[in-house]
Amino acid sequence: MVGVDYFIGSKQVFVDFLERIKPEDKIAILTHIDLDGISSALFLEKILESRGHKVEFLDFINYQKGMFDKPIKDLRDKKITKVFLTDINADNFIDEFDKFRREFDSLLIDHHPANSELKNKKNIIKTISNDCIGFVMYEYGRDFFNTEGWEWLLDATLVSEFSFKNKKHMDYLKGKYSGIGEGDPINSEPGKMAITIDYALKYDDDFSRVYNLIRKKDFDSLRKSYSVVNGEFEKLFFKYEKEAEFYSEKRLHFFFCKKPRFNVTSAVITAISKKNKDIYCIAYERSKGFVRLNFRNQGDEEDMNLLVKKGIAGLDGSTGGGHFNAAAAMVKKEDYEKFKENILR
Known part of the structure; x- marks a missing residue:
């Protein structure tokens, strides 16, 4: 290492x-x-x-x-x-x-x-x-x-x-686990864990x-909890694929859903973002009056941390931040559409 x-x-x-x-x-x-x-x-x-x-x-x-x-x-x-x-x-x-x-x-x-x-x-x-x-x-x-x-x-x-997106970590994992190539090791032994x-x-x-x-x-x-949580994950995953809005000029997918029984939104948006290098967002009303938004992107051109900060600009009481490929924001429910406008500008 x-x-x-x-x-x-x-x-x-x-x-x-x-x-x-x-x-x-x-x-x-x-x-x-x-x-x-x-x-x-x-x-x-x-x-x-x-x-x-x-x-x-x-x-x-x-x-x-x-x-x-x-x-x-x-x-x-x-x-x-x-x-x-x-x-x-x-x-x-x-x-x-x-x-x-x-x-x-x-x-x-x-x-x-x-x-x-x-x-x-x-x-x-x-x-x-x-x-x-x-x-x-x-x-x-x-x-x-x-x-x-x-x-x-x-x-x-x-x-x-x-972390496997960094060569030193990918080389370490590839050297230890058979079957891990250059792609996503989620189906490997450590991925399943x-x-x-x-x-x-x-x-x-x-x-x-x-x-x-x-x-x-x-x-x-x-x-013990795997099967019941995975059922919620699969239900929301397929719902996202069917109902998400797509803004082609920004290569951006937006989806607003009811708060799921288990907090699988982050797992869903991560999994669905692996399809291509588009930007994916899932939003839901996390607590009374506030909307949580999770963003994912598997490309190397758009910084999700900066994108959510652009979204919350000028929105009082909003917060946001994260990493280059994964970030999140929290905005007032009445500011949700304004957040989208900021992102799409």
Whole structure:
């Protein structure tokens, strides 16, 4: 395996923060609700355990306005003094992130593009998009614990995060698994594991339970939810193919649906985008008065992160961001058509 590529910070930033942890410190990890968030938190926790540190609080959060509101209360209640944030696009909400950093001694380890308004880069590690944080923490972990027996989780994360679009990760996967060519390895052994964990997270609202099943390598329990979630996935996939609007001048597909029973929208839009290099969007009313939009594109010409930022321009209360090939936005329901106009301009 080859090393980590950085935009901001380095491994030394992590080591320095780790060295400053005292025996009396109380440690928390805040991480994203997906496979990369799970794997990065798990590898980080094992690093901390190797140093004799206990994680007092572990929480899973989504990227959205106000995402720190509840965790801050929990961190205060538990008298947390050191916080690790993994795979969280925190600086996309720069004012909230700055407020959080003023109160808590924290380290952000993330692979989303940095906000242009980010000025204070202390205790921040930003890697290239394809170097997902599960990969980063696994690489760091080599110096702290025996990583043998955990490659299956790393490999599933590399597939889930499309890290294989980077040659170094694709070469690694091809060298390890027979049958993986230059295309999408989703049908490979790690690809199937990635789907299994993703479906378990969509089925079970108790993310800590799923985390512990992964930590215990309880694969049978993880697989129990597969068939029911996959049924919802297939239903929405075929509905998208049949009903999506197509704007030929932009090579853009738009589809608005009811909120599904399980949150399979991201999986559906990812799967359907593999058909060609068009831009695909799926939207649904996520919470009262707000619409969530997920964008995917398998080409290398249109930046989805910049596209959603174009869409939310001038829309009060809207948020958006992500990666080059995958991004998301949240807009008020009454601004949905205006968002589309911005995108189509």
